[in-house]
Amino acid sequence: MSATFTVARKEFQDGLRNRWVLAIALVLALMAVGIAYFGAAASGGLGFTSLATTVVSLSTLAVFLIPLIALLLAYDAIVGEQEAGTLLLLLTYPMSRSALLLGKFLGHGLILGVATTLGFGIAGIAIALGAPDVELLALARSIGLLIVSSVLLGWVFIAFAYLISVWVVEKARAAGLALIVWFVFVLVFDLALLALLVGAQNGGDWLPYLLLLNPTDCFRLINLAGIEAAQAYSGLTALARESAFQPGWLMLILLGWILVPLGLALLRFRHRSV
Amino acid sequence: MNDIITFDGVTKRHGDVVSLQDLHLGVHQGEVLALLGHNGAGKTTAMKLILGLIVPSEGELRVFGATPHGSEANQLRQRLGFLPENVGFYEQLSGREVLDYFARLKRADRHQIDDLLEQVGLGEASKRRVKTYSKGMRQRLGLAQALLGEPQLLLLDEPTTGLDPAATRDFYTTVKTLRDQGCTVLLSSHVLPGVEPYIDRALILGGGRRLALGSLDELRSQAALPLTIRAKGDWAVNALPADLPAQQMQRLNGNVCEFHVRPKNKMQVLRRLATTPGIEDIELLPPSLEHLYTHFSATLSTTLPARDPS
Numbered sequence: 053m054s055a056t057f058t059v060a061r062k063e064f065q066d067g068l069r070n071r072w073v074l075a076i077a078l079v080l081a082l083m084a085v086g087i088a089y090f091g092a093a094a095s096g097g098l099g100f101t102s103l104a105t106t107v108v109s110l111s112t113l114a115v116f117l118i119p120l121i122a123l124l125l126a127y128d129a130i131v132g133e134q135e136a137g138t139l140l141l142l143l144t145y146p147m148s149r150s151a152l153l154l155g156k157f158l159g160h161g162l163i164l165g166v167a168t169t170l171g172f173g174i175a176g177i178a179i180a181l182g183a184p185d186v187e188l189l190a191l192a193r194s195i196g197l198l199i200v201s202s203v204l205l206g207w208v209f210i211a212f213a214y215l216i217s218v219w220v221v222e223k224a225r226a227a228g229l230a231l232i233v234w235f236v237f238v239l240v241f242d243l244a245l246l247a248l249l250v251g252a253q254n255g256g257d258w259l260p261y262l263l264l265l266n267p268t269d270c271f272r273l274i275n276l277a278g279i280e281a282a283q284a285y286s287g288l289t290a291l292a293r294e295s296a297f298q299p300g301w302l303m304l305i306l307l308g309w310i311l312v313p314l315g316l317a318l319l320r321f322r323h324r325s326v
Numbered sequence: 327m328n329d330i331i332t333f334d335g336v337t338k339r340h341g342d343v344v345s346l347q348d349l350h351l352g353v354h355q356g357e358v359l360a361l362l363g364h365n366g367a368g369k370t371t372a373m374k375l376i377l378g379l380i381v382p383s384e385g386e387l388r389v390f391g392a393t394p395h396g397s398e399a400n401q402l403r404q405r406l407g408f409l410p411e412n413v414g415f416y417e418q419l420s421g422r423e424v425l426d427y428f429a430r431l432k433r434a435d436r437h438q439i440d441d442l443l444e445q446v447g448l449g450e451a452s453k454r455r456v457k458t459y460s461k462g463m464r465q466r467l468g469l470a471q472a473l474l475g476e477p478q479l480l481l482l483d484e485p486t487t488g489l490d491p492a493a494t495r496d497f498y499t500t501v502k503t504l505r506d507q508g509c510t511v512l513l514s515s516h517v518l519p520g521v522e523p524y525i526d527r528a529l530i531l532g533g534g535r536r537l538a539l540g541s542l543d544e545l546r547s548q549a550a551l552p553l554t555i556r557a558k559g560d561w562a563v564n565a566l567p568a569d570l571p572a573q574q575m576q577r578l579n580g581n582v583c584e585f586h587v588r589p590k591n592k593m594q595v596l597r598r599l600a601t602t603p604g605i606e607d608i609e610l611l612p613p614s615l616e617h618l619y620t621h622f623s624a625t626l627s628t629t630l631p632a633r634d635p636s
Contacts, residue, residue, distance in 0.1 A: 058430040069418060137414025141471070144377045144408045145431045146400040326379050 055147035056155040063159020067125075073167045076121055080171025083117070084110055085178045103186060106179065107194045110172070111275035114202045115268050118168070119238055122209035123230040126160045129153075130217040130321065131226045140326055149321050153218075157210060157314065164206040172199045197299065198275055204306040205271045209233075211313035218321040241266045260297075267309040274302045328355045330479060330510050331376060336385035338371050338534075345371040347534045348385070353512060358505050360521055361514040362619055363531035369514035370411065371534070373481050376512070377408060389479070404432060407477035411484040411514075413468035415456045421467050422452040425474065434475030442470040447496065461488040469500065480504065482513040486520065498524040518616045528615065530622045537622040542615065549621045551613035552586040555595060559583075559605035570595055 067073050087109040130153070133139040142152060176195035180188060216229045249259055263269040277297055331353040338346040346368040353359055361369040374380045375387055378394030390405065392398040415424045425439045443452045446466040451459065459467065465488060472480055482501075486494045494517075501511055502524055515521050528545065530537040538545055552573055558581050571591040577583050587595045592610075599608055613621075 054433070055431055058427070062427050066416075066418070136416070137410065137412055138416065140379070140410050141408065141413065141428075142431070143379055144403060144406065145428070146403040146433070147431060148400075326374075 055145075056151045056158065059147075059152055059155025060158035060162065063156055064162050067159070067163035072125060073163055073170075076164070076167035077170035077174070079121075080114075080117065080168060081174040081178075083113055084172060084175030087113055088175065088179050089182070103190055103194060107198065107275060110175070110198055111272055114198065114205070115272055116238060118164075118202050118206045118271075119209040119234050119268060122160075122164055122206040123213045123234055125163065126156075126210045126213035127217055127226045127230040128223050129156050129160065129214055131220055131223050132217075134221070134326075135223050143326055150318050153214060153318055153321050157207075157214065160210050161203075161207050164210065165203045168202045168206060169199050172202065194275075201271050201274045201299075201303065201306070204303060204310070205267060208267045208306060208309040208313070211310050211317065214317040215313045215320070218317050218324055237266055237268050242269070264302075264305055267306055270302045270305050270309070273297055274299045274306075277302075329353060330355050330390060331512075332386075332388045333372075333375075334386040334388075336375065336382045336387050338368075338375060338380065339383045345534050346375070349536055351529060351536070351539065353510060355510055356505065356508050357526040358501065358511040358513070358524060360525040360528045361512065361531060362516070362518070362521075362528055362615070363514075363537075364516060364623070366533075367531040368534040369531060370483055372531070373408075373483055373512070373514065376481060377406065378402070404475060405478045407472035407474065407480045409465075409468045409472040409480075409482045409485055411487065413464060413471075415464065415467060417457040418455060420453050420455055421448055421459070421463075424456060424467065425470060428471050429474050432475045438474070438476075442473055445473075445500070446470045462490065462493045465489055465497075466493075469497065473504075478509060480509055480511045480513075482511065484515060485513055486515065486517055491520070494520050518614070518619060522615045528618075530619060532623050538618075542618070545618050545622075546613055547589075549613070549618055550589065551617055551621055552588055553592055553613065554611040555585045555587055555592075555599070556609040556611065557583050557585070557599050557602075557605050558607040558609070559602075570598055 088106045128135075130139065133142065143149065172195055176191060179195075180186060180191055212233050213230055216226050216233065220226045220229065245259070245262055248262070252259065263273065277299060329352040331351070333349045333351040336346060336349045337344065345366075349368075349372070361372060363369050371380070375382060376389055376394055378389075378396075378399050381395050387394065390402055392402055394402060416427075419427070421443065422439060425442065426436060429436045429439055440449075440452070443449050446469050448463060448466055448470065451463060456464065456467065465485065469482075469485065472482065480501075486497055489497060498520065501513070505511055513521070513525075522542065525542075527539065527541050529539045530545075538548065540548065555572075556578075560581070570585065571594055572585040572587050574586040575583065585595060596608065596610075599605055
């Protein structure tokens, strides 16, 4: 266990040293405050509008940014060490390969967790201070939900990044695959679902369940389903009544989306030759 | 003597490629054993097997009496130090921070870090980032890393590649000190000069097979290579002594003449030369590791592996 924590500690310190934590927090905070402030610009107004609009905008931002950041942070976790020549050395030390990978996951997970909490937390405080009449409790609940689900979403994509990183032998290839994964889950999947929806004119009751196959859609549902007004914007009212689409269940599904790729990465890493 | 490492008919295959074939070897406690051979001879494969990074395809391998990839691997690795070929470190960390990380992973005493850095001559540079280190400094940091936790067995893969002669000498002096403290050292090399004075035995590998094993004296007698005798004198005045039992003779320049002589004829040639007038100096050069290496690679790689002379 101590080896795992040693690795986690080093990864987190690297994250602080490389300014990853600072950069992620700043980007998230700036964009979140920007979206909250300029969200109403399209309808001719400036300044904070309703909480619902802000949450919808913020979660849309997070769906794009968080997976990208997580993949960038972690894609070279193993293959990078291999190219640097440190992996061979690490594997001759008294710790298991699983301990190494889990330690890295803890470290990277903590980097993302701290940075996201900071970024969205700052944005939440800015909204609370700047918005004229916002209900603080509702704001805190929405931002809290956003932070928790963003962190889970980030961990899902860190797990994906590890799966890529233990599979390939070149850093460049890992980077390419990471971008493809991002593209598929963030853009292509929803487009394909839309095409299916248009194709299946009647009897498409099962279609919404396909959303559960994509962690980014789970994330969106968590944040939108939590707010009555947001459901009106996103047309998810009907869905939200189904038990499978309650935030609690969706979080569990996200957890599954972390465990499965991470488990596969562990299996693959154990049998990888060096 | 206790054998710390025993290879018992170990074969390692990667698909169709055989990187180590039917190796029998016992490494004694407290000796310095050199693994010699060209690239692809199986040196690194042998080390990776000992480290438990790869598993033998056939045969049995025991290190400290245990299988290196088995359940006791972690206890075993605590007693090992390894310096890989082309060692890399975390560029953004300082030398001291790198050692601190590895010491924590090895659960070694972290108080020894500063002493180790001093010992390998990195005391001054310990707070600088590894990014700024030269090749030699990285190699020395690698050695300090291998020495963490006072290992009983050191595996050094091409340790002196990229080091200048002075650094190489320093390096082997450290190895000698460790050996005197009872540490067993296994080092691989294709740079022969420099290794010779510091090794107890050499294992010559070629194409994954054991070509020869033994101390340098044993290998010399096994190979029966000619000695080289250099005689310096005024060769223009003196005629060469006739009917010397030398295999080959050549003039290096006006003053020096070189004879290749079979070991059994050595004394006869020396006596004749000593009584030849005009010769000022006689130099005797035994066959070096390099000659031995060339000899064994050339003659034995086509035949079966040589038997253990011991």
